[in-house]
Amino acid sequence: MDESRKDPSLPQVVGSVLAAMFGVQSRRNQERDFGSSSATPYILTGLIMTLLFVLGIWGLVQLILGLAA
Template identity: 45%
Template sequence: MTETSKAERKDQEKQRGPSVLKVMQSILAGAFGVQSDKRREEDFSSHSPWPYIIAGILFTASFVVGLIVIVNLVLASQ
């Protein structure tokens, strides 16, 4: 691939926004604290922060609900 086509593809990706998989990877990497500087810069340079905000809220809510379910299961088995 030429440098021009790589640059054009990156511009098209910025206009479309991040894919669901990319957002999920960023959220999980951020949650575990292992996100690279390169990925973080890509995330912050994206078109809109809303996909990351919504995914972060959903991840946090599902994590808390999961913890509550696990604790209730453990306490119920005693």
């Protein structure tokens, strides 16, 4: 790995995780992500975003059920 490369910033990690959730990613960003020194930021961000997505769906269902009752 080229030592002059720096690790992606938090917004870049979040953008990459969002792109992965939708199944789209540019070749340049994919190469940057795979060239990163650690997968930990991507894994943690993915877990947090998945949890937020599930909680959002759950909240939406609870709201709809509450309005239907």
